[in-house]
Amino acid sequence: MPELNDYRWRYLKQLSREYPTRYAAFTEIINLQAILNLPKGTEHFISDVHGEYEAFLHIVNNCSGVIREKVCQVFNDMSTEQQSELCTLIYYPHEKQELLRRQGLDTDAWYRRTLYELITLTKFLSSRYTRSKVRKAIPRDFNYIIDELLHAQADEDNNRQRYHERIISSIIETGAAHHFVNSLSTLIKRLAVDHLHLVGDVFDRGAHPDDIMDLLMHLPSLDIEWGNHDMLWMGAACGSEVCIATVVRNNINYGNFELLENGYGISMRALALFAAKYYRDDDKTTALFKALSVLVFKLQGAVIKRNPDFDMQDRLFLDKIDYTRGTVHIDGQDYPLKVTTFPTIDPQDPYRLNDDEAELISSLKQAFLHSKRLQEHVTFLFAHGSMYKIYNGNLLYHGCIPLTADGSFAKVFCDGEFVQGRAYLDAAERVARRGFDKRDRESLDHMWYFWCGKKSPLSGRVIKTFERAFIEDKAMHVEPRDPYYTFYHQEETCRMILREFGLNEDTGHIINGHTPIKVSSGESPVRGGGRLLVIDGGFCSAYHQTTGIAGYTLIFNSHGLRLKAHRPFQGIAEALRDNQDISSESIEVEHFARRWMVADCDNGREIKMQIESLKDLLAQYRQGTLPEHY
Numbered sequence: 001m002p003e004l005n006d007y008r009w010r011y012l013k014q015l016s017r018e019y020p021t022r023y024a025a026f027t028e029i030i031n032l033q034a035i036l037n038l039p040k041g042t043e044h045f046i047s048d049v050h051g052e053y054e055a056f057l058h059i060v061n062n063c064s065g066v067i068r069e070k071v072c073q074v075f076n077d078m079s080t081e082q083q084s085e086l087c088t089l090i091y092y093p094h095e096k097q098e099l100l101r102r103q104g105l106d107t108d109a110w111y112r113r114t115l116y117e118l119i120t121l122t123k124f125l126s127s128r129y130t131r132s133k134v135r136k137a138i139p140r141d142f143n144y145i146i147d148e149l150l151h152a153q154a155d156e157d158n159n160r161q162r163y164h165e166r167i168i169s170s171i172i173e174t175g176a177a178h179h180f181v182n183s184l185s186t187l188i189k190r191l192a193v194d195h196l197h198l199v200g201d202v203f204d205r206g207a208h209p210d211d212i213m214d215l216l217m218h219l220p221s222l223d224i225e226w227g228n229h230d231m232l233w234m235g236a237a238c239g240s241e242v243c244i245a246t247v248v249r250n251n252i253n254y255g256n257f258e259l260l261e262n263g264y265g266i267s268m269r270a271l272a273l274f275a276a277k278y279y280r281d282d283d284k285t286t287a288l289f290k291a292l293s294v295l296v297f298k299l300q301g302a303v304i305k306r307n308p309d310f311d312m313q314d315r316l317f318l319d320k321i322d323y324t325r326g327t328v329h330i331d332g333q334d335y336p337l338k339v340t341t342f343p344t345i346d347p348q349d350p351y352r353l354n355d356d357e358a359e360l361i362s363s364l365k366q367a368f369l370h371s372k373r374l375q376e377h378v379t380f381l382f383a384h385g386s387m388y389k390i391y392n393g394n395l396l397y398h399g400c401i402p403l404t405a406d407g408s409f410a411k412v413f414c415d416g417e418f419v420q421g422r423a424y425l426d427a428a429e430r431v432a433r434r435g436f437d438k439r440d441r442e443s444l445d446h447m448w449y450f451w452c453g454k455k456s457p458l459s460g461r462v463i464k465t466f467e468r469a470f471i472e473d474k475a476m477h478v479e480p481r482d483p484y485y486t487f488y489h490q491e492e493t494c495r496m497i498l499r500e501f502g503l504n505e506d507t508g509h510i511i512n513g514h515t516p517i518k519v520s521s522g523e524s525p526v527r528g529g530g531r532l533l534v535i536d537g538g539f540c541s542a543y544h545q546t547t548g549i550a551g552y553t554l555i556f557n558s559h560g561l562r563l564k565a566h567r568p569f570q571g572i573a574e575a576l577r578d579n580q581d582i583s584s585e586s587i588e589v590e591h592f593a594r595r596w597m598v599a600d601c602d603n604g605r606e607i608k609m610q611i612e613s614l615k616d617l618l619a620q621y622r623q624g625t626l627p628e629h630y
Contacts, residue, residue: 008616011613012616012620012626013626015613015617016617016629019614020630021621021628021630022618022621022622022628025614025618025621026614026618028614029615032607032610032614034130035130035607036597036604036608037599038128038129038597038598039128039558039596039597040194040392040596040597040601041129041193041194041195042063042066042193042194042555042557042558043193043194043195043196043392043555043557044064044066044193044195044196044197044553045197045199045511045554045555046059046064046196046198046553047201047398047513047514047535047536047552048199048201048227048514048516048536049198049202050201050202050203050206050229051203051204051206051207051212051256051259052205052206052208053206053208053211053215054569055551055568055569056212056215057215057572058091058569058581058582059551059553059566060189060196060215061090061091061092061189062087062091062582063189063193063555064553064554064555064564064566065555065564065584066193066555067087067090067188068087068581070121070124070125070192071083071087071090071121073124074120074121074124075117075120075121081579084581085579086117087579088576088581089114089181089185090118090185090188091185091575092576093181093184093186094178095572095576096576097178097181097182106178108172111172112168112169112172114181115168115171115172115177115180115181115184118181118184118185118188119149119184121188122146122150122184122187122188122191123150125192126150126191128191128558131151134150135147137190137191137220138183139182139183139186139187141179141183142176142179142183145167145171146184148164148167149164149167149168190220194221195221195222195223196221196223197222197224197225197389197391198216198223198224198225199225199227199396199397199511199512199535200224200225200226200227200228200229200397200398200399200513201227201229201230201398201513201514201536202216202227202230202381203230203232203233204232204233204250204251206254207254207255207256207258207259208263209233210259210263210264210373216380217376217380223384223385224381224384224385224386225386225387225388225389225396225397225398225513226381226385226386226432226458227398227399227514228399228450228456228458229451230381230385231432231447231451231458232246232247232448232451233374233378234378234382234432234435234447235435235444235450236368237369237371237374237375237377237378238435238444238447239365239368239439240435240444240445240447240448241299241361241365242296242302242303242445242448243444243447243448244361244364244365244368245292245295245296245364246296246451248260248268248271248292249289249292249293249295253289263373264371264374265367265371265372265373266364266368266371266374267367268288270363270364271292271360271364272284272288274291274357274360275288275291277356278344279291290339291344293465293470294342294344294345295344295353295357295361296465297317297318297465298318298345298350298352298353298357300315300448301316301319301350301351302351303445303449304316305351307449309413310449311454311455312453312454315462315466317330318345318350318351319350319351321342321350322334323342323345328470328471335476337470337471338470338471338472339469339470344356344357378436382436387425387426387457387458388425388501390501390502390503393503393507393508394511395498395501395503395509395510396510396511397457397511397513398458398512399456399457399458399513400482400484400485400488400512401421401424401425401457401484401497401500402424402455402457402460402482402484403482403483403484403487403493404483407483407487407490409421409424410455410482412455414427415427415428415431421497422500422501428446428450428457431447432447432450458514459514460481460482460514461479461480461481461482461485485515488510488532489527491528491530491531493528494510494528494531494532495528495531498510505531509530509531509561509589509590510528510532510533511533511535511554512527512535512536513534513535513536514536515534515536516536517534517552525552525563526589530589530590533563534552535551535553535563551565553566554589557596558595558597559591559592560589560591561588561590562587562588564587565584565585565587566582566584567582567584569582
């Protein structure tokens, strides 16, 4: 036996406190080795939900069709209508039971049959997990009873069967059946999907990103890869004035004014008064949009000027406007402006805020900083999110890895040095976290850049807010994209990126969001010879006409990877009334020749290390080097 170094010795002494005897040590070794031979849990990947709460809730509830697949598998003798009824109950247990109650259909017989069906399905799903993990997933209200029902053992005299039948009868007799159905439905959804990956962009466009964040905060196991729209809100919550003005402008543009006032308690009264003062001839929405647009471009100009390394001088327009002729000079050409009156701009100093603008942005900043709900949501994004994630051999990120015109990694100045590839994303994450922690101006400026910068890893395109707001010519609205979006169709580029992040280029995949797939134009979400999967198929309703579908999601279970292409969701009311589900097409990306087990996963490697440590501890006990404590 080799001598133990001081670090190893201290670690084993600490481990001995948790496993004080050889019996405790080898019992845990047996338990961990058994866990390694269980199938891996199902991973669920979703991207670019953009505030579409009802569609997101349904996709989370039906686990991208996994629930329906399991119901069909377990209850193959049921009619399609009965299967749909059971699925809807699992998705929306409280709402469905209330509907049945109003219809007089929630009888004792219905509850007895339904409870047995839910228990049968739960037993089937729980077979992939240890009893300990299932117990942790059970809602607390009925944890003991559910654990008893799930682990019934047959006996010669059917004593256990009678015991469990009595439990079911008591649940119904005491009026607890409604709550028990809720708990079982929650457990089924937790067992159907082991872990959720949200690959960016909770915010903007749709009306209810706040409700999506509330839902995320109650999920048991998830990670988030920040999107550029998320970063914009994160910067605003941290006090970036340009991010704040842009967030407010976006919400006016998307018609989500109520999100700020009702969702986050951020009063728009000061803005309304400001807009009425300077744009009294316009209707309210137009006045607000004009006022915010000018304020945004002034604040952007200040950021660009004090950060020459952003290389965004070509995004300075207020000093290119001919305020007499109503034109703007861009790339050697004059373009007529849709808006020709700019009452808050001094042509001699166009980027200077007037006194009213300075007072307005100051009041908005205080409102964002003191919105308790927004601060809670952004704190959660920082706690559970990152620029990228490596998980079970796959690489997840929202936007891009900036590339040069020849397809190599682009060098970008960030956090005091030129970095590229993985180092750039690491530096960008450090800067964003510093902005959250320190609230320093340099970091907050970078958070705005990560939303819209040409070499931002969260965006990778020139976001043409000025042109879309003020120039009629649609050709000026086209947004140039990073070479990444050309090269990621090539397998070698995807392999290069996987190698850069230390992943196996033959088995790993890149899971990417950000760019809607135009299925109606023949685009495929599978890129780079199958090494890269784009799962933004247009979740947001504004994209449906362009994309032809309502979003992609991805399922990664022990058998392989499957993309799910979804049709538009008709709404929760229709789902409850008609048992409608989201219509989804399953596309097999990869089927494993050998089923993935826990041993093949990241947590499997950790378990193997723990087993080795426990074997080491067991050896010390047997040799008498460490004393046992009985």
